[in-house]
Each structure stands twice: as structure tokens, then as C-alpha cells.
Amino acid sequence: MTRIAIDAMGGDHAPHEIVAGAVWAAYEYNVPIELVGKQEDIERELDKIKSEGFLSDCGHRGTKKRINIDVSKLDIKITHADEVIEMGEHPGQAIRKKKKSSIVLSVKAVADGSSDALVAAGSTGAAMAASLFGLGRIHGITRPAIAATLPSLKKPIVVIDGGANSECTPEMLYQFAIMGSLYSKQLLGIKEPRVGVLNIGSEETKGNTLAQETYKLLEANKDKFNFVGNIEGNKLLLDTCDVVVSDGFVGNVTLKVTEGVASLLFRLIKEQFASSIFGCAVGLMAKAFLKKIYPRINYEEYGGSLLLGVKGITVISHGRSKAYAIKNAVRVAKEAVETGLNKKITELIGG
Amino acid sequence: MTRIAIDAMGGDHAPHEIVAGAVWAAYEYNVPIELVGKQEDIERELDKIKSEGFLSDCGHRGTKKRINIDVSKLDIKITHADEVIEMGEHPGQAIRKKKKSSIVLSVKAVADGSSDALVAAGSTGAAMAASLFGLGRIHGITRPAIAATLPSLKKPIVVIDGGANSECTPEMLYQFAIMGSLYSKQLLGIKEPRVGVLNIGSEETKGNTLAQETYKLLEANKDKFNFVGNIEGNKLLLDTCDVVVSDGFVGNVTLKVTEGVASLLFRLIKEQFASSIFGCAVGLMAKAFLKKIYPRINYEEYGGSLLLGVKGITVISHGRSKAYAIKNAVRVAKEAVETGLNKKITELIGG
Numbered sequence: 018m019t020r021i022a023i024d025a026m027g028g029d030h031a032p033h034e035i036v037a038g039a040v041w042a043a044y045e046y047n048v049p050i051e052l053v054g055k056q057e058d059i060e061r062e063l064d065k066i067k068s069e070g071f072l073s074d075c076g077h078r079g080t081k082k083r084i085n086i087d088v089s090k091l092d093i094k095i096t097h098a099d100e101v102i103e104m105g106e107h108p109g110q111a112i113r114k115k116k117k118s119s120i121v122l123s124v125k126a127v128a129d130g131s132s133d134a135l136v137a138a139g140s141t142g143a144a145m146a147a148s149l150f151g152l153g154r155i156h157g158i159t160r161p162a163i164a165a166t167l168p169s170l171k172k173p174i175v176v177i178d179g180g181a182n183s184e185c186t187p188e189m190l191y192q193f194a195i196m197g198s199l200y201s202k203q204l205l206g207i208k209e210p211r212v213g214v215l216n217i218g219s220e221e222t223k224g225n226t227l228a229q230e231t232y233k234l235l236e237a238n239k240d241k242f243n244f245v246g247n248i249e250g251n252k253l254l255l256d257t258c259d260v261v262v263s264d265g266f267v268g269n270v271t272l273k274v275t276e277g278v279a280s281l282l283f284r285l286i287k288e289q290f291a292s293s294i295f296g297c298a299v300g301l302m303a304k305a306f307l308k309k310i311y312p313r314i315n316y317e318e319y320g321g322s323l324l325l326g327v328k329g330i331t332v333i334s335h336g337r338s339k340a341y342a343i344k345n346a347v348r349v350a351k352e353a354v355e356t357g358l359n360k361k362i363t364e365l366i367g368g
Numbered sequence: 369m370t371r372i373a374i375d376a377m378g379g380d381h382a383p384h385e386i387v388a389g390a391v392w393a394a395y396e397y398n399v400p401i402e403l404v405g406k407q408e409d410i411e412r413e414l415d416k417i418k419s420e421g422f423l424s425d426c427g428h429r430g431t432k433k434r435i436n437i438d439v440s441k442l443d444i445k446i447t448h449a450d451e452v453i454e455m456g457e458h459p460g461q462a463i464r465k466k467k468k469s470s471i472v473l474s475v476k477a478v479a480d481g482s483s484d485a486l487v488a489a490g491s492t493g494a495a496m497a498a499s500l501f502g503l504g505r506i507h508g509i510t511r512p513a514i515a516a517t518l519p520s521l522k523k524p525i526v527v528i529d530g531g532a533n534s535e536c537t538p539e540m541l542y543q544f545a546i547m548g549s550l551y552s553k554q555l556l557g558i559k560e561p562r563v564g565v566l567n568i569g570s571e572e573t574k575g576n577t578l579a580q581e582t583y584k585l586l587e588a589n590k591d592k593f594n595f596v597g598n599i600e601g602n603k604l605l606l607d608t609c610d611v612v613v614s615d616g617f618v619g620n621v622t623l624k625v626t627e628g629v630a631s632l633l634f635r636l637i638k639e640q641f642a643s644s645i646f647g648c649a650v651g652l653m654a655k656a657f658l659k660k661i662y663p664r665i666n667y668e669e670y671g672g673s674l675l676l677g678v679k680g681i682t683v684i685s686h687g688r689s690k691a692y693a694i695k696n697a698v699r700v701a702k703e704a705v706e707t708g709l710n711k712k713i714t715e716l717i718g719g
Contacts, residue, residue, distance in 0.1 A: 170632060180568055183576035217531055217620040225534035225617045250624030254632040266576045267621055269568040273601030274622050278629040281521060281605040285664060289657040296657055303654040306640040306647055313636060 018049055019354045020092075021347050022132035025054030025062075026101040026119040027139020028336050035138060036062035037071040038343025039093065040086050045344060048351050049092035051132045053123040056097040063088055076317045076341045077308060096131075098122045101139075104336070108142030112150060120144055124151035127329045134330035134350035136321065138338040144331060145181055145324060152329035155359060157366040159186070161326030162193045162265065163333065164200045165272055168314045170256040175201050175210075177262055179322050180269035187230040190214070190262045194235055195365050196325040197260035198242040203356040204323075204349065210259035213248035215267060223247060227264060235262075241365065279314055283307075320345030323353060325362065330354055369400055370705045371443075372698050373483035376405030376413075377452040377470040378490020379687050386489060387413035388422040389694025390444065391437055396695060399702050400443035402483045404474040407448040414439055427668045427692045428659060447482075449473045452490075455687070459493030463501060471495055475502035478680045485681035485701035487672065489689040495682060496532055496675055503680035506710060508717040510537070512677030513544045513616065514684065515551045516623055519665045521607040526552050526561075528613055530673050531620035538581040541565070541613045545586055546716050547676040548611035549593040554707040555674075555700065561610035564599035566618060574598060578615060586613075592716065630665055634658075671696030674704060676713065681705055 023039050025032045032054055040063070043050045052059050065071075070085035098119040102111045112121055120139055124147040126132040137144040141163075149161060165179035177197040182189065194212050201210035214231050216224040221232050224247070235244045248258050250271065263271070286307070290300025320342055321334035330353045334346045353359075374390050376383045383405055391414070394401045403410050416422075421436035451469040453462045463472055471490055475498040477483040488495040492514075500512060516530035528548040533540065545563050552561035565582050567575040572583050575598070586595045599609050601622065614622070637658070641651025671693055672685035681704045685697045704710075 168632070170635065183568070183579075215621060217534070217617055217624070225615075228534075228617070250621045250626075251628040251631070253625060254628050264576075266568055266579070267618055270566065270601045270618055270622060271625050273568070274604060274625045275601075275629050277602040277605050278626050279633060280602070281519070282630060282633050282661070282665070284521065285661045286658065289660050290654075292657075299650070299653045299657060302650045303641075306643075306650060307637065309640050310633070310636045314633075 019134070019351050020049040020051055020132040021350050022051040022053055022123045022126040022135040023343070023347070024119045024123040024135065024137040024139055025052045025059050026098070027137050028334065028338050030337070030339055031138065032058050032062050034339040035343055037066060037073070037340035038338070039347070040066055040088055040091065041084065041340055041344040042347035043091040043093055044086045046348055046351060048347060050347070051094050051096055051126050053096045053126060054098050054101070054119040056095055059095050063093070071340060073340045077311060096122060096126060102143045104140050106140065106143070108140060108146040111143055112147045120147045121151065124148055124331070128152055133354045134332065136332045136334060136343065136346045136350055138321070138334035138336060138343065141180070141333050144333050148324055148327045148329065148331040152327045152331070155326055155328055155363055155366065158192055158326040159189050161324055162196065163322045164197055164325050165268070165322040166319045167254060167272065167275055169254040172205060172207060172259065173319065174254070174258060175205070175260040176268050176272055177260065177325070178265035178268045179272055180265045181324065182265040185227060185264035187227060187234045190227070190231040190264070191234045191238060192326070192366060193262045194242055194260065196362055197262060199358060199361050199365065200323060200325065201259045203358050203361065204352050205259075207259050209243045211245040211257070212242045212260045212262065213245050213258035215253070215261045215263040215271065216247035216249065219247050219249060221247070231262065317342035318345060320347070320349045323349065328359065330359065370485070370702050371400040371402055371483045372701050373402040373404055373474045373477040373486040374694070374698070375470045375474040375486065375488040375490055376403045376410050377449070378488050379685065379689050381688070381690055382489065383409050383413050385690040386694055388417060388424070388691035389689070390698070391417055391439055391442065392435065392691055392695040393698035394442040394444055395437045397699055397702060399698060401698070402445050402447055402477050404447045404477060405449050405452075405470040407446055410446050414444070422691060424691045428662060447473060447477060453494045455491050457491065457494070459491060459497040462494055463498045471498045472502065475499055475680075475682070479503055484705045485683065487683045487685060487694065487697045487701055489672075489685035489687060489694065492531070492684050495684050499675055499678045499680065499682040503678045503682075506677055506679055506714055506717065509543055509677040510540050512675055513547065514673045515548055515676050516619070516673040517670045518605060518623065518626055520605040523556060523558060523610065524670065525605070525609060526556070526611040527619050527623060528611065528676070529616035529619045530623055531616045532675065533616040536578065536615035538578060538585045541578070541582040541615070542585045542589060543677070543717060544613045545593055545611065547713055548613060550709060550712050550716065551674060551676065552610045554709050554712065555703050556610070558610050560594045562596040562608070563593045563611045563613065564596050564609035566604070566612045566614040566622065567598035567600065570598050570600060572598070582613065668693035669696060671698070671700045674700065679710065681710065
């Protein structure tokens with residue numbers, strides 16, 4: 018049975034929210050968990066949850082509800098880790114120096130086979146470095162990439178690379194296209210994912226050298242995925258593609274700008290409603306409707322991004338992740354394992 | 369007195385909306401206009417406006433109002449141009465082939481001194497190529513760049529380069545920083561514009577080589593502008609900077625993603641309100657408030673982007689521009705001329 022290792026010490030709300038998310042996932046998805054981190058901290062959190070449950074807003078901003086789960090019936094084991102890698106540390110140096118850190122031991126749990134996948138909400142750099150170092154690349158993969166999701170008019174789209182590689186070659190983007198397409202198919206249930214190149218114009222000759230060369234390479238290999246050409250930023254979220262490839266710099270800017278625009282707009286809307294008494298009244302009524310959009314655009318629903326191309330499954334969650342996001346990250350990890358995502362990547366990359 | 373040349377044939381709504389915008393600007397800003405395009409088409413539009421005015425939604429989506437302006441009292445001259453460069457044409461080839469096109473002759477009007485600046489809503493590539501070829505670079509400028517604006521929590525921010533150069537060097541981004549800072553100061557009235565590098569992390573060592581090298585170069589030259597370091601996409605619009613520099617690929621993706629996210633969110637909001645009768649009622653009341661945000665995020669308010677670094681002022685308007693956007697573009701062009709933006713760029717770049 019698939020077991021998921023979780024770095025219990027990573028992220029802004031560790032260990033409380035991480036442990037709560039782990040308990041929740043173990044209960045809801047009936048999945049065995051391996052919590053990696055300071056034993057006494059984890060035990061204390063588990064005891065607390067045992068006696069009083071935990072609070073969560075279930076992915077909606079607003080009233081929290083108390084969730085009570087009988088922890089004693091769950092399959093949760095603890096692996097002690099002495100150290101924690103902090104956000105400011107240099108990833109490469111930190112994983113070499115802190116061999117007993119929770120992230121390094123979470124990866125080791127997967128490498129050694131005690132778990133099948135891991136979830137990490139701490140330093141993204143450290144999670145990537147530890148995974149690459151501890152699990153190794155899938156044969157044939159030049160560089161692993163982060164596959165993140167963005168909301169769109171219909172189904173979520175996959176953005177790959179979401180930030181693992183600031184400088185890329187067309188060959189790398191070709192591999193991202195294969196991996197992203199498989200992710201979309203296996204985990205998001207899209208039959209023939211439309212794969213596009215993020216570019217500044219729709220014509221083949223538009224954009225920088227990387228985009229132009231990638232276009233040619235994907236066009237030449239369109240028997241391997243459903244290539245739909247260049248996608249411009251203004252059409253990205255309007256159901257024009259299911260997977261978009263770019264280097265990790267552009268991908269990361271895209272993900273973050275999306276987050277920034279959404280928060281700007283919601284702040285401007287709030288400001289408008291707050292500008293008069295009538296506005297406050299209308300705002301109060303409108304809130305129920307606006308809140309329904311939230312799950313569509315909330316990163317917590319997707320739980321995290323997948324690091325694809327390593328021999329193992331690593332789900333990288335947002336540093337701000339709370340229990341609900343961690344629970345969903347475990348679901349993503351479990352699905353990635355059970356659908357055999359890596360096996361399919363290996364087959365297609367021709368390892 | 370500053371005269372503005374306008375390519376009357378460029379954009380999705382030419383010549384009607386362009387001519388209407390020109391008339392509106394001539395009236396509202398008391399600025400002489402030179403309309404460049406097919407003489408009979410322009411005359412027909414002017415006659416129509418003379419007899420029945422024109423309709424505009426004044427930058428708000430919704431009810432249009434009829435605007436009547438006494439055209440005979442305005443200083444509008446027409447310069448005939450036989451040809452038009454279409455959107456699909458290769459910019460460089462088209463401007464060489466179509467020497468009598470409206471965009472080439474609009475640029476020529478500025479180069480010859482019959483006008484002081486130009487506004488163009490047709491092919492961006494053709495407007496750039498024609499300007500670069502017809503006006504030349506300001507001495508010392510490596511490559512001209514597009515300075516576009518984005519709405520933010522408070523004042524609009526300048527994104528430079530918005531798409532003129534897909535591949536850039538740190539030196540180019542340093543020049544963009546100087547030009548963008550002057551734009552923000554002169555045209556947006558920001559005293560000491562905060563200049564940042566668009567990047568995927570806040571630390572100096574984050575991002576690709578271009579971002580890292582640019583950081584160093586701007587840091588070393590921070591006596592020339594108010595350098596505030598790296599800016600991440602999620603914080604870009606939240607009052608963290610006034611000018612952000614990037615290569616034209618990343619800048620263009622950023623501008624377009626912003627547009628895309630805004631349209632996605634408004635569509636999702638509309639969908640929610642439309643989902644029930646009560647929703648429709650609330651939506652109707654909320655509409656008035658949501659509409660007030662529109663001018664804050666509407667490109668038409670800013671009229672267009674400036675091509676900076678050429679010996680002349682070229683305002684590049686959105687292809688979808690209607691009269692209201694063209695009117696505002698003329699205002700931007702006039703302000704750029706009258707505040708001596710290019711003189712200041714020349715002084716600081718050390719031409």
C-alpha cells in the first residue's frame with residue numbers, strides 16, 4: 018500500500034498544520050503516512066489532535082471548523098530527524114551539511130523504500146536539491162522540472178517548468194512537454210492534453226531563440242503529444258491549452274504574476290464595496306458568490322507542485338500551506354504513485 | 369505648439385475610432401493633429417463626425433454616449449498615405465516595401481518636423497521598425513524598448529521592456545531602468561520612482577544570469593535611480609515598485625498574463641452571479657461597484673505604451689483601441705513631448 022512521507026518541519030505553519038494535514042489525509046484517503054521530523058514535536062501535535070482535534074477553514078477563507086479524527090486508528094509512523102533546513106539557507110550547501118534534516122530524511126525514506134512518495138512545504142530549493150541528490154534523475158531526463166497548476170476557465174492547466182531551471186534548452190522543454198502531458202493525462206484526467214509553448218505571439222517565428230527552437234522541436238515530435246503551438250499570456254487561462262512549457266524563469270514569473278493579479282483584484286473589489294454603506298451591504302451579499310470562486314483559484318486545492326524527472330515522487334507544497342493544502346498534497350502524491358506516472362515518463366523518454 | 373501625428377489606418381477599429389479619438393483629443397487637449405492615411409477615408413469620417421458626432425463608452429464598458437464636437441474649429445490636417453501595413457506582414461520587410469504606408473508616413477511626419485510625436489494602433493512590430501528606421505536611436509542607447517503601464521494598488525507601474533527585445537543584455541536593462549525611471553517621473557508624476565528587477569526571488573543570487581548580472585549593474589549605478597532590488601511577480605502590483613525592468617519576452621508575458629488573469633476572474637465572477645436568480649439580483653447591484661474598478665485596470669486609460677530610446681516620441685496603442693484610448697494616447701504623446709522626456713534621457717544616457 019502506498020505510504021507517503023511528509024516533512025513535518027517544513028513551511029510557515031510547521032509542525033502543527035503539517036501534522037494535522039497528515040492526519041486528515043491518512044483518514045480521508047486511507048493512506049499510511051511517515052512523518053519525518055522532531056519526534057517529540059510530532060508526538061505532541063498528534064496528542065493534541067487526539068484530544069482536541071484541529072481547526073481548518075477547509076480551503077475556504079472564513080469560519081474554521083473543528084475536525085476530530087481518531088488518530089489511534091490511523092497508520093502513521095514517525096521517523097525522527099534532528100535538524101531542520103531553514104528558508105534562508107543555500108539549498109545545496111544545506112542538504113550536504115544537514116544530513117539529518119527532516120527534508121533529507123524524507124527523501125531518504127523514499128529512496129530506501131519505506132515510503133513511496135514525499136510531501137514537502139519547506140524550502141523549495143532544498144526539496145529539489147535533496148530529491149535530485151537522494152533519488153537521482155530518471156534515465157534520459159536532462160533536468161527535472163516543477164509542474165505546477167493554474168486555474169483556467171475549465172480544467173486546471175499545467176505550467177512546466179514552474180521554477181526549477183532558470184536557463185533551459187529546447188531539448189529540456191521538449192522533455193517538459195512529455196512530462197507535463199503525462200501529468201495532465203494521469204492526474205488531471207485530460208484525455209489528450211493540448212500542449213503549447215508560452216510565447217509572446219502566436220506565429221512560429223515569434224519570441225526568443227528558446228521559444229522558436231522549442232516550437233520546431235515540439236512540432237517535429239507531435240506524434241508524442243497533442244501540440245497546439247504558441248500560447249500568449251492573455252489566452253493562457255482561457256481554455257486554449259492544458260499544458261504550457263517554458264523555462265523556469267518565465268514559468269515562475271507567470272505563476273507569481275497570476276497570484277499577484279488575483280490578490281490585487283480582490284483587494285480593489287473589497288475597497289470598492291467598503292467605500293459606502295450601500296456598498297458594504299451589497300458586498301456582504303456578493304461575498305457568498307465571490308467566495309465560490311475561491312476554490313477555483315486557490316492553490317490549496319491542488320496541494321502542491323510535482324517535481325518531475327526524479328526517480329520518485331516529490332510534491333512541493335506552498336510555504337504557507339495549512340492542513341487542507343497538505344491533505345490535498347498527499348492525495349496528489351498518492352495519485353502520482355498509483356497511476357504509475359514515473360513508469361510512463363520512463364517509457365516515453367526512452368530510458 | 370505640439371502637433372501629434374496619428375496613423376489613421378492602424379488597429380482593429382480604423383479609421384472610424386481612430387479619427388474620432390483624434391477629434392476628441394484635438395478638442396479636449398487643444399492639440400493640433402496630423403491624421404495620416406487614405407485621404408478620402410479620413411475626410412469621410414470627419415464629415416460623419418461633423419454631422420452626427422460619434423459614440424463612445426468613455427472607457428467604461430456599457431452604455432455609449434454620443435459626443436458632438438465642432439470639427440471645423442479644430443486644427444486637424446490630413447497627410448495622404450496610399451498604403452496600409454496589415455497585422456500579418458513581416459514588420460521589417462513591410463516598412464521597406466510600403467514606403468507610402470500610413471505608419472511609415474506618420475513616422476516621417478515626426479522625422480521631418482511637421483509633427484512632434486506619433487500615435488499608432490496598428491502592427492506593433494511595424495510601428496517599432498518604422499520608428500527605429502525613420503527616427504533613429506538616441507545616441508548611446510543600445511536598443512529602444514517598450515515602456516508599458518500596469519495598474520497597481522496605488523499608482524500605475526512601468527514595465528520596461530514590454531516586448532521590443534526578446535533577448536537582452538544587462539547593459540540594455542540598465543538603460544531601460546534609466547528610461548523607465550524618467551517615464552515614471554515625468555509622465556506619471558512619481559518623485560523618486562522605485563526601480564526593481566523582475567525576478568523569481570528577492571535575493572541577489574536568484575534568477576537567471578541576466579537577472580543576476582542586471583541586479584549587480586543596477587546596484588552599482590544606484591546613484592542614477594532609486595534601485596530597490598528584485599521584485600517577484602506576486603508582489604509586482606502591490607505597491608512594491610514604480611518601474612520594473614526585464615527583457616521584452618518576460619515583460620510581454622507579464623503584461624499579457626495580467627490581462628488574462630483579470631479577464632478570467634471577471635468571467636468567473638459573472639458566471640457565479642448568473643448561477644441563480646438571487647445571484648443575478650446581487651450581481652446587478654454589485655455591477656456598479658465592480659465597474660468602478662474597471663478604469664483602474666483598463667489599458668484604455670493609459671492610451672498606449674511608449675517606445676523609448678528613439679529620437680522622437682512613438683506611442684503604441686493596443687490594436688483594439690477605440691476613440692477613448694486614442695484620445696488618451698494623444699495625451700501621453702503630448703506630455704512626453706512637453707516634459708522633454710527625450711532630452712532628459714539623452715542627458716542621463718550621456719549621449
